[in-house]
Amino acid sequence: xxxxxxxxxxxxxxxAERWVTRTGCRRVLFIVHNVTSATRLLDVLPLFxxxxxxxxxxxxxxxxxxxxxxxxxxxxxxxxxxxxEQAKDTEFDLAIAASYGGELGSIQGKLAxxxxxxxxxxxxxxxxxxxxxxxxxxxxxxxxxSPEWLLENGRPLATATVLSHPEQLARLRASxxxxxxxxxxxxxxxxxxILAALPDRDRFRRALGVGxxxxxxxxxxxxxxxxxxxxxxxxxxxxxxxxxxxxLAAELPADxxxxxxxxxxxxxxxxxxxxxxxxxxxxxxxxxxAIPPLAEWRQALIAADCVLGDHxxxxxxxxxxxxxxxxxxxxxxxxxxxxPVAALGRTxxxxxxxxxxxxxxxxxxxSHDPTRSxxxxxxxxxxxxxxxxxxxRLFYGLxxxxxxxxxxxxxxxxxxxxxxxxRTAPVRVLAGGIGDDPPAVAxxxxxxxxxxxxxxxxxxxxxxSAHTLVDEETxxxxxxxxxxxxxxxxxxxxxxxxxxxxxxxxxLDRYPFCGLVAYVxxxxxxxxxxxxxxxxxxxxxxxxxxxxxxxxxxxxxxxxHAWLTSGRDLAAAGAGISVRTGSTAHRVRVEVVDPAAx
Numbered sequence: 001x002x003x004x005x006x007x008x009x010x011x012x013x014x015x016a017e018r019w020v021t022r023t024g025c026r027r028v029l030f031i032v033h034n035v036t037s038a039t040r041l042l043d044v045l046p047l048f049x050x051x052x053x054x055x056x057x058x059x060x061x062x063x064x065x066x067x068x069x070x071x072x073x074x075x076x077x078x079x080x081x082x083x084x085e086q087a088k089d090t091e092f093d094l095a096i097a098a099s100y101g102g103e104l105g106s107i108q109g110k111l112a113x114x115x116x117x118x119x120x121x122x123x124x125x126x127x128x129x130x131x132x133x134x135x136x137x138x139x140x141x142x143x144x145x146s147p148e149w150l151l152e153n154g155r156p157l158a159t160a161t162v163l164s165h166p167e168q169l170a171r172l173r174a175s176x177x178x179x180x181x182x183x184x185x186x187x188x189x190x191x192x193x194i195l196a197a198l199p200d201r202d203r204f205r206r207a208l209g210v211g212x213x214x215x216x217x218x219x220x221x222x223x224x225x226x227x228x229x230x231x232x233x234x235x236x237x238x239x240x241x242x243x244x245x246x247x248l249a250a251e252l253p254a255d256x257x258x259x260x261x262x263x264x265x266x267x268x269x270x271x272x273x274x275x276x277x278x279x280x281x282x283x284x285x286x287x288x289x290a291i292p293p294l295a296e297w298r299q300a301l302i303a304a305d306c307v308l309g310d311h312x313x314x315x316x317x318x319x320x321x322x323x324x325x326x327x328x329x330x331x332x333x334x335x336x337x338x339x340p341v342a343a344l345g346r347t348x349x350x351x352x353x354x355x356x357x358x359x360x361x362x363x364x365x366x367s368h369d370p371t372r373s374x375x376x377x378x379x380x381x382x383x384x385x386x387x388x389x390x391x392x393r394l395f396y397g398l399x400x401x402x403x404x405x406x407x408x409x410x411x412x413x414x415x416x417x418x419x420x421x422x423r424t425a426p427v428r429v430l431a432g433g434i435g436d437d438p439p440a441v442a443x444x445x446x447x448x449x450x451x452x453x454x455x456x457x458x459x460x461x462x463x464x465s466a467h468t469l470v471d472e473e474t475x476x477x478x479x480x481x482x483x484x485x486x487x488x489x490x491x492x493x494x495x496x497x498x499x500x501x502x503x504x505x506x507x508l509d510r511y512p513f514c515g516l517v518a519y520v521x522x523x524x525x526x527x528x529x530x531x532x533x534x535x536x537x538x539x540x541x542x543x544x545x546x547x548x549x550x551x552x553x554x555x556x557x558x559x560x561h562a563w564l565t566s567g568r569d570l571a572a573a574g575a576g577i578s579v580r581t582g583s584t585a586h587r588v589r590v591e592v593v594d595p596a597a598x
Contacts, residue, residue, distance in 0.1 A: 005083035011055055012082070012090050025055035026093040026399050029109065030079070034064040035265040035293060037099035038073050040116040043189040044096065045077070046411050047392040051404050056080075059087035061102025068269040073294065093399045100144060105152040110159040110398045113144075117313035118188065118320075118380055119168050120144035121339040142336040145172050150179040160394055164188040165382045171338055184394055187387030189410055191380050194298050194321060197413040204296075204303040208289070209420025209523075210258045211550035212543070213584030215305040217252070217259045217361060218323075219244070219288075222312035223266035226331035240328045240353060244308065246450060247357040249286035249425070254445040255555055255581035257358075258287070258421055260300050262314055265293035285425040285475065286447035296416040306361050308351055316341050319348070320380045322373040324364045326351040340379040347372070420523065420550065422489075425449045426479045427469045427554075431562035433461035433580060439573050441559040442580040445469075445552075465562055467515075469554060472507070485518060485561055486511050487554045492521040501595045504529035515565065518557035524548040527593065528557050534570055535595050536560070541576075541587040549586050555579060556588045 010019040017023065028048060032038045048054050058079040060070050074081050082090065084102075092109030098116040124143040141148045145168070150156055156179045163169055163183055173180045197204075210216045221229035231239030248259050261280065268276055273292075280290050291297050301307070301318045309315030310329040319325045330345040349364055351357075383390055392408035425447045433442035442461050448468075467484035470476075480486060486507055490497045497503045500519040507517040508529060518538075520526040525539035538556040540549035559579040564570065570590070579586045 007086045008080055008082055011080060012057070012086075022052065022055070026053055026401060027091070027109075028054055028056045028395075028399075029082075029087060029090075029092045029095040029107070030056065030058045031087075031095055031097040031102075031104070031107070032058060032060045032070055032074065033097070033099040033101055034066040035069040035073055035269055036066070037064075037097070037116045038070065039265070039294065040098035040114055040190060041096060042077065043193065043410060044114070044391055044395075047388060047395065047408055050406060053401065054399075057082055057087075057092075059084055061104070063102035064099075066266045066269050068272070069265065069293070094395055096395070100149045100157070104157050111157065112160040112162060112184075112394065112398060113158040114162045115144060115164065115188075118191070118316045119164055119340065120171075121311070121313075121335050121341040123334055123336065142171070142175065142339075145175050145336070147176045147178070150176050154178065156182045158182050159398060160184045162186050162391070162394070164191070164387075165340075165379055167338075167340065167379060171336065184390075185382055186390035186394055187383035187385075188381040189387040189391065190298070191317065191320070192385050192387045193410050193413055194302060194317060195385055196410070197299065197302055198321065200299075200413070200415070201302050203415055204299040206547070206550065207296075207416040207418055208258060208260065208300065208303055209418070209550050210303060211584070213256065213582055214550075215257050215361075215365070216300075216303050217248070217257055218300055218304040218307045218309075218318070219248075219259065219261045220307050220309035220312055220314045220318070221261075221263050221267065221329075222310055222314070223264040223270065224334070226329060226334060227264075227312070228308070228310040228329040229263060229267055230329070240351065243353045244328060244351070244357070245280070245283040245288070248283060248288060249447040249449050251356060251358040252361075252446075253582065254287060254421070254423060254427060254447060255443065255551055255584075257361075259283075260289040260291055262291050262297040262300055263293070264312060264314075268293045282425070282449040285423065286449045287421040287423040287425075289419065289421065296413070298413055299416055302413075306365055308361075311335055311341055311345060313341070316344055316376065317380070319344055319373060320376040322368075322370055324368040325349075326360060326364050340376065343379075344376065418523070420552070423447050424471045424474045426474065426476060426483070429467050429469055429558045429562075430459055430463045431466065431558070432459040432464045434464055434562060434566050434568075436568070436572065438578055439563070439576070440578040440580065441562050443555055443558055443562070444581075445555060445558065465565060467558065467561060467565070469558055480511055481513060483511065483514050485516050485554075485557055486514050487518045487520060487526075487557065489520040500527035501529075501535055501593070504535065505595075516557060516561045518554060520553045522548075522553070523550060524553060526553040526557055528560060530564065530570070535593040536570065537589075537591040537593050539589050539591070541589065551579075551581060551584070551586050555581060556586070559588065560590070 030041045059082045088106040095107045095111045098114045123140040161182045225232035307318040307325045328351040335342040388408040388410045396403045430444040469485040470479045470483035472488045518526045518528045573590045576589045
């Protein structure tokens with residue numbers, strides 16, 4: 001990608017005309033700095049689709065310290081990738097970047113520069129101001145709006161500086177008048193893709209395994225030391241991360257809350273995906289999903305009930321679509337005080353380690369003011385849902401060719417695969433509210449990582465018994481020997497384990513001290529075998545619309561265990577048990593299975 005890479009011979013190069021199939025195409029170059037900027041370029045790439053007059057290319061400046069992940073991303077995009085030195089030597093009709101830095105002034109062609117976040121908010125030293133004189137005491141320039149970033153030899157780098165809102169233009173005019181004539185208001189394609197997908201919120205929630213009565217909590221962090229993940233903030237919020245990760249498991253009942261993490265690509269690729277997963281290991285085993293940087297983070301925001309965030313664009317996008325936010329870190333000194341993100345930080349509530357995490361989350365959800373979201377949304381884009389039209393008009397105008405006849409459209413956000421929470425850490429189960437008419441059990445389940453659940457956590461109906469459920473794939477294999485319930489998750493026809501009657505019989509022999517084993521073979525069902533030898537199919541009644549109940553079927557096994565250990569027998573459960581998790585009741589059918597049946 002940089003100076004040492006082999007130069008392309010086709011579709012550009014000294015003898016390219018001998019080898020290309022389509023000649024005379026306009027050349028469009030996508031300039032990648034890192035994965036973060038590349039994601040915004042991928043947003044606008046469809047604006048050139050279906051136009052046989054255009055040949056697209058990609059290159060990487062090599063100037064960012066965060067180069068990991070870029071080769072894989074470019075390979076997946078499938079565009080010809082020019083080494084940076086060749087890109088500088090080649091003429092283009094249009095070049096598009098979503099960041100600054102590198103030798104952008106060396107590009108031969110008209111250059112359009114987009115923001116790779118929600119406008120321009122952060123202060124970031126440019127190469128020429130990285131070591132300012134202590135005498136001058138000039139503030140660190142605002143990335144994307146200051147002369148240090150926008151000008152080269154006193155002239156604007158970009159032919160078109162793309163902004164999403166007039167407030168950015170006002171700040172640009174104040175900080176760098178020389179670049180103001182290049183400004184173009186063209187909306188925000190990332191935000192527009194979010195807006196277009198808002199009607200799919202319920203589908204995104206089901207994809208993440210979030211059922212009725214369950215709240216989705218998104219932990220979001222930008223990069224750098226004073227971010228939520230960095231932990232080097234003020235004394236009040238310094239390194240909140242270890243406390244937060246531990247309390248997600250200890251305080252939030254597994255069946256009432258679902259948690260995912262959305263981390264800045266510079267965290268993933270700066271420290272390495274393996275290291276990030278290692279840092280999050282306890283939380284991940286307790287049910288936290290760490291969404292990869294190029295995966296469905298926008299879908300998670302749309303699905304969220306609350307975002308625990310910081311001064312990131314992700315947190316602001318969430319707030320702008322009406323999601324309540326709690327700020328775990330917010331270094332105002334790192335932001336332009338006139339920016340919308342800084343304004344969010346002056347009004348949004350703070351997450352603190354004093355008191356209960358659950359109480360803070362529930363309080364911010366209950367007290368959320370939707371009118372505040374409207375104000376934030378108005379500052380996100382002055383042309384909501386119009387960026388595709390505006391950007392394609394700009395790009396084709398710069399190339400000086402007519403736009404295609406077909407509409408300018410962005411790709412819709414895809415529906416993620418079904419990915420319910422997976423807990424391989426032991427789960428402590430509190431049971432209460434056990435009644436006979438009708439048969440009913442209330443549960444509160446907490447993943448146990450590094451200690452017992454907070455003893456203050458109880459059931460509203462009172463705790464009558466407690467037991468421990470352990471996944472057979474747990475890392476803490478010693479807990480399998482003392483578990484009350486052992487669970488396995490696999491398809492019914494998995495030849496390595498199934499069928500369920502075979503595994504359940506084998507598991508009772510392998511774990512002689514457990515009272516019940518459960519084979520989860522679907523999103524709403526499991527087969528359990530009791531120590532007395534009863535084989536039972538537990539399956540949740542579908543929702544009124546026919547969709548499956550998304551509560552973890554292992555909870556149904558716990559309900560049956562609590563029922564039996566309360567002195568009641570299987571026959572007394574009748575055809576089913578009402579299993580209550582929080583405010584939601586699940587009707588669970590109880591069907592005795594003949595082990596000899598096919």
